[in-house]
Amino acid sequence: MSPVPAELQAIGWRAAVDPRWQAAMDAHPAAVPARVVEQHRSGYVVATGPGDGVAVESLPEWQRPAGYRKGAVAPEERPAVGDWVLVEGGRRIVALLPRRGAIKRGAAGEHYRQQLIAANVDAVFVVCGLDGDFNPRRIERYLLLVQGSGAQPVVVLTKADRPDADADAARAALADMAAQEVPVLVVNAKDAAAVAALAPWLRPGDTAVLVGSSGAGKSTLTNTLLGSERMKTAAVREHDARGRHTTTHRALIPLPSGACLIDTPGMRELKPTGEEELADGGFADIEALAAQCRFRDCAHGREPGCAVRAAIGRGDLDEGRFLNYLKLRDEVAAASDRLASRLADKQGVKVLTRALHKRLDDKYGKH
Structure with missing residues (x-):
């Protein structure tokens, strides 16, 4: 070539x-x-x-x-x-x-579909504001969706310049992620010096994608990385820290560093596709604890010898994180069943089509 x-x-x-x-x-x-x-x-x-x-x-x-x-x-x-x-x-x-990889989620609606967010990316910046937008459980959900893409997830906590921003408390709430080698960065998205912390994932030839809620600061981050006000931004509502969709479509933007950045609209619904693995999505420690339970089918309720409940009692495992794990486990299982059903239907259509062609060939001969 x-x-x-x-x-x-x-x-x-x-x-x-x-x-x-x-x-x-x-x-x-x-x-x-x-x-x-x-x-x-x-x-x-x-x-x-x-x-x-x-x-x-x-x-x-x-x-x-x-x-x-x-x-x-x-x-x-x-x-x-x-x-x-x-x-x-x-x-x-x-x-x-x-x-070589893709970030995707389950699409909204009753019928099983997958929706691609971005393809061929090296890093995923999960953007969350240090205001009412901060939600460790939603960040865990993003990380679960990212895990099968082959991209490096990076949690980016914006709005560090707010007087009420408590970066230390946020880092503590995300300590389990940092322990699993998911970088957690705290930045003022309007400050080029602070945003420079993203440089290791924005080298020449790299592609990164920004994901997060509306109003989290994705467009502000993009503008700062570009060094110009290219992306439209808007203020968030004070009572719930929610923003309007200033980004209306996905777009890939070359950066001065030689990297590419994909900005995306805010996502309110983050449904699993059924292809995720909880152990690889930030819950390896809980899966390892579950394997230590006395009973293989332990539901982690009141069963004797439950290693998970013992870890919660000792303070080694946050109960809110465990409850989110259970919720995501059930959602992944349900989505996996819907995916299997769709694949079976697709295979059935292929079988019926082959059978029809065979009958036509038998009756009229091959053409």
Whole structure:
């Protein structure tokens, strides 16, 4: 392959090309690689460098509703911001290059669907304000969703400049995360010197994504990292520290450092996909304690010999964190059942389709 243009490297292209990409490139020799930098309901915007992106046509099967059976592609198999695609004629996507990881959640609604937040990222900044937005249980939920992506989670506590901000208490509440090698940073998002603490995860070629509630300070962080007021910001409500959606769509932004940052709208609902592992999502210590219980099917209630309850009694395990673990465990199990059902239905459709084709071939002969 020819040397990678500097423009592509500036938006995250790696020096070593994923070997899985070569087959797609060989199949579309007239296409050029581009990165998805914006995702809208109407389609995608891609870029081949750090300048302005261009709106492109996507494959027809990506435009069909998720419930549309014939030729439809599941939402998680369609491009997301951060994905690399091949574009022909400067206007038409012809292939999605295999991704090396993705951040996703269970979509809202009764039917099981996955929603991609960002693809091909190296770090996830879980942003939470040191005001009414601070919620260790929600941060744990974010970390659970991040764990399967291969990206490094980093908890970023903003609004350290507030007179009522208690950084020491917040760090203490998140001590279990720090003990599991999840960095916890406290910053004033408006101060470039403070935000410089994020530099180890924003090296040239790196891609990071910001996730958190509306009003947590994601757009302010982005502006400070850019050194300009590019992203719109708004004040939060005093009574509940909630903000409006100043970011209305996901967007990838090249930074002066040579890294890329993906800003996302605030997320109110964080449903598991059913693919998560609690041990890898920040609860390895609780899983290890549960393995020490006298009874294998211990419900961690009043059973004798419960190692989990003993740890809570000694003060070694926070009961609120344990209750959140139980809640997430049940949600992951329920989502896993729905995922298995969807996969079984999909396999059943394939079996029925093959059987129909066989009957037609038997009756009319193969064409």
